[in-house]
Amino acid sequence: MSDSDVSAVFTGGHEQVVFCQDEETGLKAIIAIHSTLLGPGLGGTRFFPYASEGEALADVLRLSRGMSYKNALAGLDLGGGKAVIIGDPNEIKTEALLRAYGRFVESLNGRYYTACDVGTYVQDMDVVARESRFVTGRSPESGGAGDSSVLTAYGVFQGMRASAEHLWGTPSLAGKRVGIAGVGKVGRYLIGHLIEDGASIVATDPYQGALEWLRTNYAQVEIVADTAELIASDIDVYAPCALGGALDDDTVAALTATVVCGAANNQLAHPGVEKLLEARGILYAPDYLVNSGGVIQVADEIHGFDFERAKRRASGIFDTTKKIYALASEEGVPPSVAADRLAERRMRDVGRLRGVYLP
Numbered sequence: 048m049s050d051s052d053v054s055a056v057f058t059g060g061h062e063q064v065v066f067c068q069d070e071e072t073g074l075k076a077i078i079a080i081h082s083t084l085l086g087p088g089l090g091g092t093r094f095f096p097y098a099s100e101g102e103a104l105a106d107v108l109r110l111s112r113g114m115s116y117k118n119a120l121a122g123l124d125l126g127g128g129k130a131v132i133i134g135d136p137n138e139i140k141t142e143a144l145l146r147a148y149g150r151f152v153e154s155l156n157g158r159y160y161t162a163c164d165v166g167t168y169v170q171d172m173d174v175v176a177r178e179s180r181f182v183t184g185r186s187p188e189s190g191g192a193g194d195s196s197v198l199t200a201y202g203v204f205q206g207m208r209a210s211a212e213h214l215w216g217t218p219s220l221a222g223k224r225v226g227i228a229g230v231g232k233v234g235r236y237l238i239g240h241l242i243e244d245g246a247s248i249v250a251t252d253p254y255q256g257a258l259e260w261l262r263t264n265y266a267q268v269e270i271v272a273d274t275a276e277l278i279a280s281d282i283d284v285y286a287p288c289a290l291g292g293a294l295d296d297d298t299v300a301a302l303t304a305t306v307v308c309g310a311a312n313n314q315l316a317h318p319g320v321e322k323l324l325e326a327r328g329i330l331y332a333p334d335y336l337v338n339s340g341g342v343i344q345v346a347d348e349i350h351g352f353d354f355e356r357a358k359r360r361a362s363g364i365f366d367t368t369k370k371i372y373a374l375a376s377e378e379g380v381p382p383s384v385a386a387d388r389l390a391e392r393r394m395r396d397v398g399r400l401r402g403v404y405l406p
């Protein structure tokens with residue numbers, strides 16, 4: 048790891064970064080706590096075969112910072128944290144490794160709460176929780192919140208309704224055509240909400256199993272070959288629900304939709320894309336706001352999971368999306384910049400109160 052890798056920890060404003068190793072099980076993990084201004088850092092554990100430790104460090108620093116913003120904007124009393132386990136989960140994931148990891152999470156004594164992310168599942172969190180109290184996203188059988196894509200999709204739908212109201216005056220997608228890229232866990236629930244609301248849908252997914260699921264469950268959904276065909280087709284809303292970086296210069300230039308609102312993380316491929324979207328008159332619902340239903344769902348588990356309470360909180364994504372559009376117009380900035388500002392204000396204003404000593 049180079050000096051610049053290490054200095055990234057300090058220049059990124061992170062509070063604490065912990066390297067964890069257990070040679071017997073092959074565990075190599077990094078836990079990054081970006082901010083605890085609003086409360087303990089919450090963010091998932093990504094299990095991924097990083098090419099180098101430097102790459103893993105860069106990812107965990109970026110992701111943990113993102114969680115500070117997401118949790119702040121979601122109105123949670125939680126800061127930002129994230130963890131990465133280095134290695135191919137299909138090859139090295141064992142009960143012993145996950146439990147070794149759980150002991151490191153426990154060692155932070157509640158400064159960091161973990162959850163699922165790419166490469167980790169509710170069953171894995173059940174195992175981690177055998178060694179630590181600071182685990183969310185466990186299975187319902189273990190008292191957990193279960194699959195977070197339920198409220199993630201619900202939150203995306205709320206963001207879409209708010210975008211529809213902003214643009215078309217009615218908080219409904221009835222009669223609109225929505226293009227969904229990625230018919231996975233979130234995409235499937237999202238389709239259910241949209242169909243119920245009266246929208247028509249065109250979708251794409253390279254995975255045959257996803258298309259079969261569509262044909263069986265929603266035969267009325269039009270299927271197209273790939274994302275290029277999807278974005279060029281006549282759609283009102285584009286919902287990226289697959290991978291990050293969905294919005295690059297070429298995609299923005301080709302889009303027929305006037306709203307982009309989807310579940311994928313880090314949709315803007317590079318800084319500046321938000322301005323291209325604005326210049327083309329495309330309303331962009333900030334990804335980390337509209338996909339925060341998942342973190343709201345797992346955060347609820349900390350106090351004993353109650354689905355209805357978590358759903359009520361996720362409904363707030365509707366109002367926050369509208370607030371961000373209003374702030375964006377007021378301050379003359381794209382919605383993604385307005386979202387960052389709102390999150391930073393909450394971290395500053397509420398975080399400042401923590402300086403008031405309570406005996």
Ligand SMILES: NC(=O)c1ccc[n+]([C@@H]2O[C@H](COP(=O)([O-])OP(=O)(O)OC[C@H]3O[C@@H](n4cnc5c(N)ncnc54)[C@H](O)[C@@H]3O)[C@@H](O)[C@H]2O)c1
Binds near residue numbers: 229230254291
């Ligand atoms: N699940 C959650 O609670 C949650 C929370 C916040 C954000 N997200 C983000 O939402 C996105 C979807 O999450 P998910 O849990 O549904 O994942 P998933 O893995 O269940 O589904 C993703 C789907 O996208 C498809 N896909 C892959 N490449 C594609 C492409 N080029 N074009 C179209 N489809 C493609 C896959 O085949 C898969 O069916 C991810 O970016 C994830 O990080 C998920």
